[in-house]
Amino acid sequence: xxxxxxxxxxxxxxxxxxxxxxxxxxxxxxxxxxxxxxxxxxxxxxxxxxxxxxxxxxxxxxxxxxxxxxxxxxxxxxxxxxxxxxxxxxxxxxxxxxxxxxxxxxxxxxxxxxxxxxxxxxxxxxxxxxxxxxxxxxxxxxxxxxxxxxxxxxxxx
Numbered sequence: 001x002x003x004x005x006x007x008x009x010x011x012x013x014x015x016x017x018x019x020x021x022x023x024x025x026x027x028x029x030x031x032x033x034x035x036x037x038x039x040x041x042x043x044x045x046x047x048x049x050x051x052x053x054x055x056x057x058x059x060x061x062x063x064x065x066x067x068x069x070x071x072x073x074x075x076x077x078x079x080x081x082x083x084x085x086x087x088x089x090x091x092x093x094x095x096x097x098x099x100x101x102x103x104x105x106x107x108x109x110x111x112x113x114x115x116x117x118x119x120x121x122x123x124x125x126x127x128x129x130x131x132x133x134x135x136x137x138x139x140x141x142x143x144x145x146x147x148x149x150x151x152x153x154x155x156x157x
Contacts, residue, residue, distance in 0.1 A: 001044045001050065001093050001125070001143060001145070002063075002064040002092075002093075002094070002147065003045060003048040003052035003063045003064065004041060004048045004052055004061065004062050004063055004064050004147070005145055005146040005147055006049075006052070006053070006146075007146045008144050008145060008146045009042040009043045009049070011016055011043075011146070012021070012040055012041075012042040012143060012144060013042050015040070015135055016042070019033060019038065025069070025088070026107065035047055039074065039132070039136065044093070044125050044128075044129070045066055045093065045125055047066075047067065048063060048065070048066050048067055048090075051063065051067060054117075058119040061064070061099060063090070064088070064092060064113050065090025065091055065092050065113065065115065066090050066091055066093055066123060067090055068087050068089065068091045068117075068123065068124060069089065070087035070088050070090075070110070078118050088109075088110040088111035088115070090115065090121070091116065092106070092113060092114045092115055092116060092121055093123055093125050094114075094143075095107075095114050095116035095128050096116055096117055096120060096123055096126045096130075097120055097126055098120035098121065098130075101116070101119075101120045102116055102132065107109060111135070116156055
């Protein structure tokens, strides 16, 4: 979900590889494949993943948000005590689900990394996850991140 976490999609692809190639050789994996319905999404935000890998902008490698069009004419003094106007792209997709929406670790500042929009599920990426989860019985749901060595519950709440 965050473009800067390049190892996460590779980790999910490795997991898929283990399930498929280990199927014939490992009875435990065979039981997992037979007894569990797997829904694996290696990459939820492919356009920004590609942006973070191929952009010449030095800040692209650390990008965590999607590329929601920037808000033109945002006065920086609203957030940083400056009269300079800014154009701040993107929304932190983790902060746009309806689980404790805007109660912790998020910002209404469009220039902030944990920027959330005005309501839950405004972005197509978060809506796709919501729609899938409401149409299928899923237990558990795991969102894999690689930025730190921690285990978080939904959106770091």
